[in-house]
Amino acid sequence: MNNDSSIAQIAAMLREEAAQLGPGARLPSSREIMRRHNVSPVTVSRAIGQLAAEGRVVTKPGSGAFVAHQIRTGRDTADLSWQTVALGDRVVDESPVAALLASVPDGMVPLTGGYLHPGLRPDKQLGAAAARAVRRPDAWAKPPLTGLPELRRWFATQAGGDVTAADALIVSGGQAALAHAFRALAAPGTPVLVETPTYPGALAAAKAAGLRATAVPMDSAGVRPELLAEAFAVTGARVFFCQPTLHNPTGATLPVERREQVLQVARAAGAFVIEDDYARYLTEDAPPSLASMDQHGTVVHVGSLTKILSPSLRVAAVIARGPAAHRLRASQLVESFFVARPLQETALEFVGSPAWRRHLTAVHAEIRTRRDALAAALAARMPEAELHLLPIGGMHLWLRLPAEVDENALVEAARRNGVLVSPGRMYYPSEPPGPRIRVTHIAATHLPELHEGVRRLAQALADTRRPAADRA
Structure with a gap:
């Protein structure tokens, strides 16, 4: 038999034996398994390793392999805790990026996000550029x-x-x-x-x-x-x-x-x-x-x-x-x-077409309109939130909140009130100087939705600043 099938067969027999022995029991030694089934040390080691990965056995160097106290039988219920030791302490924290890329639930006004609203994207022109690009010989x-x-x-x-x-x-x-x-x-x-x-x-x-x-x-x-x-x-x-x-x-x-x-x-x-x-x-x-x-x-x-x-x-x-x-x-x-290559060809086709300049002109005008509308709405409804500056373009405005405002409480209150904003804490590599939020104008569908988002945010801020007894 080939080596892979040998490992599978030995693992199957040990799996059955572990179920019969019960939790805490010691499996036969590697030498005994080799003698019984006429297989190599490598085959035995890999079969036991497979059972350990399934959470069925626990190996103890110098003592042998023992039936785990909690044997999991389904893929969804397997004990994968062994991976914590194997992976070590190097953690990749995806939460800030995942938060920025999350889809907007129905009924929410997005005052967060990092991409153009679909209505502002040149999807039709990109599609045409892609169609031309993929027809190129190479x-x-x-x-x-x-x-x-x-x-x-x-x-x-x-x-x-x-x-x-x-x-x-x-x-x-x-x-x-x-x-x-x-x-x-x-x-x-x-x-x-x-x-x-x-x-x-x-x-x-x-x-x-x-x-x-x-x-x-x-x-x-x-x-x-x-x-x-x-x-x-x-x-x-x-x-x-x-x-x-x-x-x-x-x-x-x-x-x-x-x-x-x-x-x-x-x-x-x-x-x-x-x-x-x-x-x-x-x-x-x-x-x-x-x-x-x-x-x-x-x-x-x-x-x-x-x-x-x-x-x-x-x-x-x-x-x-x-x-x-x-x-x-x-x-x-x-x-x-x-x-x-098709993606590169599409990009090259688009930026070399008249659609590129037309798109830039349209987006620049929309950015100016939305930026000014958002800044004006914030000044009218949330004068206590200080605008850091009015940028020369872009998608966002940065707001400093009154010192007594709980930033996390405001973000959560805004979410409950139907508007999404970005908490300032996620933008700091060390301790933040105080409560901040980032608000985005480019993700909303249109100006009325943008104004509605500011209204909801202002209400959330007012609710957050009210004494707890009044909110109750």
Whole structure:
């Protein structure tokens, strides 16, 4: 009999014997099983290992295998607690990202989310671009491992400066780009500097890479260069993650002079800057990218089409130079080979068509209208909530709540009242300075729904601030 069938047969016989012996009983020794069934030590070891994985036996080194006290028979009721020991203590916390990606229940007004409302997406035009793309002769062939040259050239042009197609690597969306960058640029256990507050997906990706996020304070113009320099000196970090244009969640945009200062600070520290340029297409007034101002290979730039087009168009580019670029390409190759060519061809077809510019114009106008409407509604109905700033575009507004407000209680009260907002706590790598929430204007269906969401939120805030006796 072959080895696999031998393992299966021995496991079946031991499973039956364990059921007859009862909990706590010792199974025959490996030597005895080998003698009885004329099988190898490896076969016996793997058969016992299979029963241990099923939760049927417990192995004790030096003593043997014993029937478990709680034998599970169904797949859904198997005791999988052994995996806790096998996996160790490295935890990947997906909860912040899952919360941001969760579907909106019926009847809820979404003042949260990170993608265009379906009514604002160019789905029909994307479908037409996809149809044209898949008719190309090589649409289903293996693409170049770093991405289609024309698409890499397009992303390089968008980044600006002297960036070339050779500097660009096509990856599966901005989140994948961040995961690659954190793993490629920093060793597990080392610190990475981040703005505070910052994008929760970046915090989750850094933690999954085994990095320790250290907060660098911001003001209304973005990260403070003098505190960034101090953080580099104190921590010895060699990576700084930032969103210099329409920072999530605050909406801050670094002015050009401060961008220069950030680059100077990073160069002095011998450190990389990961520039998450996710929102470049969510405004008409984006300053030059950090990548376009970089002459030393300091910046690893991430540009994505997902936010402006569709959550399922997982196409982004990482721009880097030198050994860092080689390491990023190696990371992409060993993890996923390449981005599916039909998706790349579709993106290239769309951004090269007149529909791209028409879509940008329409979205920019809608963003201005919704941003102003949300800010006005908040000022009218929730004057006690202080707006951090009015951003030059983007999807979100960042609100500071009165100090006595319980942030978690407000978010829960808002949910019960039929409106979803993002709690501020999830955006901080360390202790938050006070209660905050992020409110989003782009996920609502239209302006009336946006106004209704603010009305519900204002009512939830009023309910939360009332004394407990009055609420009862």
